[in-house]
Amino acid sequence: MLVNRMEFDGFRNLKTGVFCPAFDINIIYGKNAQGKTNLLEALWLFTGSRSFRGAKDSETVAFDRNRAELKLCFNSGGREQKAEIFIEKRRIAKIGGIPLSSSVKLSGRFRAVVFSPAHLSLIKDGPEERRKFLDSAYCQLRPAYHKILADYQRALVQRNSLLKSIRDGGSSAGIDIWDEKLAFASTQVFAARTAYIRRLNPAVQKIYAGISRGSETLNIKYDSCAGDETTALKTAYQNLLLQLKQKIDTDIAAGFTTVGAHRDDLSVEIKSKPVRIYGSQGQQRSAVLSLKLAEASILKEETGEQPVALLDDVLSELDTSRQDYILNHINGWQVFLTCCDPSPVYRLTGGRVFKIEQGQITQEH
Ligand SMILES: Nc1ncnc2c1ncn2[C@@H]1O[C@H](COP(=O)(O)OP(=O)(O)O)[C@@H](O)[C@H]1O
Ligand SMILES: [Mg+2]
Secondary structure, eight states: EEEEEEESSSSSSSSSSSOOOOEEEEEOOSTSSSSHHHHHHHHHTTTTTTTTTTGGGGGGGGGOOOOOOOOEEETTTEEEEEEEEEEESSSEEEEEEEEEESSGGGGGTSSSEOGGGGHHHHHHSOOHHHHHHHHHHHHOOOTHHHHHHHHHHHHHHHHHHHHHHTTTOOOOTHHHHHHHHHHHHHHHHHHHHHHHHHHHHHHHEEEHHHTTTTOOOOOEEETTTTTTTTSSSHHHHHHHHHHHHHHHHHHHTTTEEEHHHHHHEEEETTTTHHHHHHHOOOHHHHHHHHHHHHHHHHHHHHHHHHHHEEEESSSGGGHHHHHHHHHHHHHOOOEEEEOOOOOHHHHHHOOOOEEEETEEEEEEE
């Protein structure tokens, strides 16, 4: 996977222009608030996922414009491909000039992994971020998973609206059907996430051992009322259905469903203790990086192509041995690395250097 060029117009604060990166390391540096993260965000949108900053599509259109356009020429599967994104109120996309029914359909064509300081929330915050990580990673691997998630969401919304109506005195007819539908859809999500975790865990362990120089072990597990990554799907379905029935009174009182894939979590542990609670800053940062690098290594195994790495301001807060490990690890990938001061990185890696100032990108060497 290689980006040849990206054109942008009306996207955040980026000045209309063209960006032609090198095939190895691209260092993008500049002061705060100049547009470094905006550039990575523009590249990221071509994965078909939502902004890694959690921004709404419409927020990415430049303040003084009503439409943004991004074009990406990239090499994948041995040929050059062209993708386009147009954002007004929402995002639409084309590939090879042909409109896609939804920008989500870009998923699986252009593949990237991103790591930014905001991703620390993956460890620090509640389970939602971790579910999003699993779901977005698995969508890049198996684009059909988008539909499974959408089906689940639909079943959840419908069951919730029935619960509210029962709470407000409506009939409870049909709840059994929605219990079954939701248990089924939840099992599909469970199957995807646990399959991914079984795959991810050995890769994460290996990378974390590298980053920490073998002094610690990291382990991830699926934490769900349906079971864990070793549970058979039939059992998971039965567990879900049983608990939906057991919690029916609570759910009616609450007006929403308290059992299912939307409540699950990924537990991340160092020496069998949750990193979220007991980990130091450095351990948390290294744990997130390990998850991200492991995600990239699985994509590589599966597709034969190394995904593009978008590393937003990651090196600044790591000690030199951890920096060295990461820079060695990503040797041979196409990397977009942002920082305030390029000199230490440049000494270590070489690569092409771009300066960004008030959204204007200029190549320096
Ligand atoms: N929709 C938008 N239109 C124009 N400017 C924007 C928009 N969204 C954010 N910005 C500007 O982009 C700048 C932040 O860019 P960012 O890429 O986050 O900076 P950094 O270089 O620190 O990573 C801020 O000056 C912000 O005002
Ligand atoms: Mg930034």
